[in-house]
Amino acid sequence: MAVTPEAQRWEELFATRARADVGEGIAAILSLLGLPELISVAGGFPDPETFPRERAAALLAEFAATGETSAFQYAPTRGLPGPLDALARRLETTQGRLPHDGELLITSGAIEGLELVSRTFLDPGDLVVVEGPTYLGAIMAFRGYGADIVAVPMDADGLEVDELGRRLASRLRPKLVYAIPDHQNPAGVSMSTERRELLVELARRHGFLIVEDVAYRELAFDGDAPRSLWSLGPDVTVQLGTTSKTFFPGVRLGWAAGPAEISAQLVNAKQNTDQCASALGQRLFEEYARRGWIEEQLVRSRALYGRKCARMLAALERTMPPRVRWTTPRGGFFSWLTLRGGDTTELAKRAVEQGVGIVPGALFFPDGRGGDNVRLSFSMVDEEQVDQGIERLASLVGG
Numbered sequence: 001m002a003v004t005p006e007a008q009r010w011e012e013l014f015a016t017r018a019r020a021d022v023g024e025g026i027a028a029i030l031s032l033l034g035l036p037e038l039i040s041v042a043g044g045f046p047d048p049e050t051f052p053r054e055r056a057a058a059l060l061a062e063f064a065a066t067g068e069t070s071a072f073q074y075a076p077t078r079g080l081p082g083p084l085d086a087l088a089r090r091l092e093t094t095q096g097r098l099p100h101d102g103e104l105l106i107t108s109g110a111i112e113g114l115e116l117v118s119r120t121f122l123d124p125g126d127l128v129v130v131e132g133p134t135y136l137g138a139i140m141a142f143r144g145y146g147a148d149i150v151a152v153p154m155d156a157d158g159l160e161v162d163e164l165g166r167r168l169a170s171r172l173r174p175k176l177v178y179a180i181p182d183h184q185n186p187a188g189v190s191m192s193t194e195r196r197e198l199l200v201e202l203a204r205r206h207g208f209l210i211v212e213d214v215a216y217r218e219l220a221f222d223g224d225a226p227r228s229l230w231s232l233g234p235d236v237t238v239q240l241g242t243t244s245k246t247f248f249p250g251v252r253l254g255w256a257a258g259p260a261e262i263s264a265q266l267v268n269a270k271q272n273t274d275q276c277a278s279a280l281g282q283r284l285f286e287e288y289a290r291r292g293w294i295e296e297q298l299v300r301s302r303a304l305y306g307r308k309c310a311r312m313l314a315a316l317e318r319t320m321p322p323r324v325r326w327t328t329p330r331g332g333f334f335s336w337l338t339l340r341g342g343d344t345t346e347l348a349k350r351a352v353e354q355g356v357g358i359v360p361g362a363l364f365f366p367d368g369r370g371g372d373n374v375r376l377s378f379s380m381v382d383e384e385q386v387d388q389g390i391e392r393l394a395s396l397v398g399g
């Protein structure tokens, strides 16, 4: 794309951190993925079928009728007391640990949690360990503060914690280790319980902070979840959560739970981002959770995503050549393809021409790897179009 004189003029003024981009090839693909005519297995959006339209409308009507003011007013930076209490109780029910006083805060989504953690911990040149591959939003957040990012490999049981241990023994000194232990984005795998325990032990031994992202934790197709890293090691973990995939992303809500001293610093940092998360969203979530509606929505969502995932995996099985491998998710939104040969950034371009949106794997590594991987998302694609989308992709991959 030609750079206009105006664009150049402003670019010269941009801060260094604003120039950390994703690379031209990938930016071009991302800009195409929003085309409405695509069969898209690209985005990580929840299926709009899960949105609680009527219940949200009923709650809004109730707030208006009862003369409630808190939903319409600014909120304290840490969060409104009622929503904080409802969230704390949910964490107790779903993770077996009630946050202590001062440990929990409400954020404007998990993305803001990543921003607050980065702001609080990272100076330029500090080291962050991530899973390879990992969530692009986290790479961008850490890079935005000038961190060096090292990706440690994953396998079917999640992050290879033994390998991390070896690197720590040979003097790797991260401040943060970022992990998405449940139904990982983009790999679609979960960390085994043994590895979770070992990771907590390593954090205690080597003095780093675990940043646990639980974006997909509640979306196991069978409803089961192993112990969270935060419940295993609340002294060495900050957990970042979101209601985007379980309630709806329009409210932009999430949480951070960690040691009280850290939580206080995150609250300080939040005073310089948005000062408080949406009070309206907080109150909607509080009422939704207290009435048990969130559990009802989760039952439906898990069944829907489980069905969509099964359909995508069956289509892959039927159509892909034998050299192609993919992960078998037990929850969440994603499966991760390994082509063993080929350039998937190029493949993604050709896929768009054939009407299919995919995300090339290079986007999910901080170091240029992932060139023969693809992330497939089954969360939002129309169920009736999954087969067609995967067939078209398979014909591009070839035999």
Ligand SMILES: Cc1ncc(COP(=O)(O)O)c(C=O)c1O
Residues within 6 Å of the ligand: 044, 108, 109, 110, 111, 112, 135, 137, 180, 185, 213, 215, 241, 242, 243, 244, 249, 253, 254
């Ligand atoms: C692993 C992971 N973390 C965080 C987020 C962002 O969550 P939120 O919508 O709460 O900002 C996503 C969304 O795609 C995600 O996949």
